Amino acid sequence: MENEINEAHQESKEDSVSKKRKIVVPGEFIVKGEDFLPGDGAKREGDNVIADRYGLAEIAGRMIKVIPLSGAYVPRRGNVVLGRIIDVLFNGWLVDVDSAGNAFLPIDESPRFINRNEMDQFLAIGDVLAAKIWSIKGRGIDLTLKGRGLGKLDGGFVFRINPSRVPRVIGREGSMITLIKEKTGTNITVGQNGWIWIKGDNLDNEIKARNAIEFVADKVHVDGLTDKMEQWFSN
Amino acid sequence: MKVKRASGRAWNELRKMKAKVGVVPNADGSAIFEFGDTVAIAAVYGPRKLHPQHMQDPATGILRVNYDLLSFSVADRKRPGPSRRSTEISKVTEWALAPAIDLEAFPNTVVDVQIYIIQADAGTRTAGINAASMALAHAGIPMRDLITSVAVGKIDEQIIVDVDKVEEDYEGGEGATDFPIAKLARSDEYTLLQLDGKIPPERFKEALDAADKACQEIYEFQKKALKEVGE
Structure with missing residues (x-):
């Protein structure tokens, strides 16, 4: 399950003191000057850099980014997502990953050889899987199962949170999710699309893990969340 | 001021506003906006796949707005369902919002905006546009600017800002004029301009200036609400 953690902490560089955020x-003005580079969610208007969308503006050196606080999932290359098989085609599977377009998982991208006549024995309609986005072309998303922690998810349950909360749920270097996994003794996979899969030894632990995650997802603007979480567990 | 407003407001005084984002948990973005007794809820879904497929545009995503005046929102129960009026308002709202948003990054998709008026006291389309603009921002849709909207009007010869139901039905003197406008908040680009009644051309500028000032006030209010994210 290392995969999602490595992906996520690139996007969850947060709370560092040197950065100013608001x-x-x-359309709101962020900063004035020619030296700044507008990144994701920001753009240049004359001399100023302004926001292109609603979110947290972050000034990191010369780079200006606006981190979304809410909204639908926008797929990116390299993201680990959870999805549900909605169709079995002759050369792959069609997967619903809760984004604007459906994703396609080609048969060649499965970890082992699969007979074309018996594809639904590996993944059938309704099955849930963890997969990585390996390309986004004009039309459609391509998935792969080659990678650690990817594949069909058996047992347990899936629920969803807002995709913009995912970095917080994972925490810096995966600290938050590791804590939740340890304290509840469950296995958790977090997709960047906000789908979360939990499987534990018993239902009580699974529900505890879910409550913990929902607790974190609700408290987005609190600092020192990992400490708060430890407190939450001790109650 | 020749004519007194029933509500006791000054001619350029808005009704009390209230706004909040994140009111519909299942939507990707949502907002509630109130002008006095007019209450509008807007929910945004998407960008998501567009059906029917023949409406898809490979060059850009499209915006689809649905405005609905709920049956309990007015004193006499309104027959539920789409009407000539609500279809028209859906369309003008769509046109009012479209210039602000940029969906080129999401081809073949749709952004759905649902506007529900849960309490109506005139100015429902303007309240709906304000709510929808905030909801679109809340959904993280790339936008040039927020849209702000207000109805100015004229009762007899007096220009007034933010017309309410009593004023809309005013019958003395020259009667009532309702003049809803919407604009990009930081510039003078107007995206909605309707006129029900009459206004002399030489007073048009006066009405527009009043609307600009009111919009500035509304814009600050929308900004404030979007920045209060404590859910």
Whole structure:
């Protein structure tokens, strides 16, 4: 399960003291000057850099980014996502990953050889899987199962949270999710699309893990969340 | 001021506003916006796959707005379901919002905006546009700017800002004029301009200036609500 953690902490570089952050609305002025580079969610308007969308504006050196606080999942290359098989085609599977377009998992991208006549013995309609996005082309998303922790998810249950909360749920270097896994003794996979799969020895632990995750997802703007979580567990 | 407003407001005074984002948990973005007794809820879904497929545009995502005045929102129960009026308002709202949003990054998709008026006291389309603009921002849709909207009007010869139901039905003197506008908040680009009644061309500028000032006030209010994220 290392996969999702490595992906996520690139996007969850947060709380570092050197960065200034504030909530901005679309069109709002962020910073003035030619030296700044508008990144994701920001753009240049004359001399100023303004926000292109609603979120947390972050000034990291010369780079200006707006981190979304809410909204639908926008797929990116390299993301680990959870999805559900919605169709079995002749050369692969069609997967619903809760984004604007459906994703496609080619038969060649499965970890082992699969007979084309027996594809639904490996993944049938309704099955849930963890997969990695390996390309996004004009039309459609391509998935792969080659990688650690990827594949069909058996047992347990899946629920969803807002995709913008995923970095917080994982925590810096995966600290939050590791804590939740340890304290509840469950196995958890977090997809960047906000789908979360939990499997434990018994239902009580699974529900405890889910409550913990929902607790974190609700408290997005609190600092020192990992410590708060430890407190939550001791109650 | 020649004509007194029933609500006791000054001619350029808005009704009390209230706004909040994140009110519909299942939507990707949502907002509630109130002008006095007019309450609008907007929910945004998407960008998501567009059906029917023939409406898909490979160059850009599209915006689809549905405005609905709920049956309990007015004093006499309104027959539920789409009407000529609600279809028209859906369309003008869509046109009012479209210039602000940029969906080129999401081809073949749709952004659905549902606007529900749960309490109506005139100015429902303007409240709906304000709510929808905040909901679109809350959904993380790339936007040039927020849209702000207000109805100015004229009762007899007096220009007034933010017309309410009593004023809309005013019958003395020259009667009532309702003049809803919407604009990109930081510039003078107007995206909605309707006129029900009459206004002399030489007073048009006066009405528009009043609307601009009111929009500035509404914009600050929308910004404030979006920045209060404590859910």
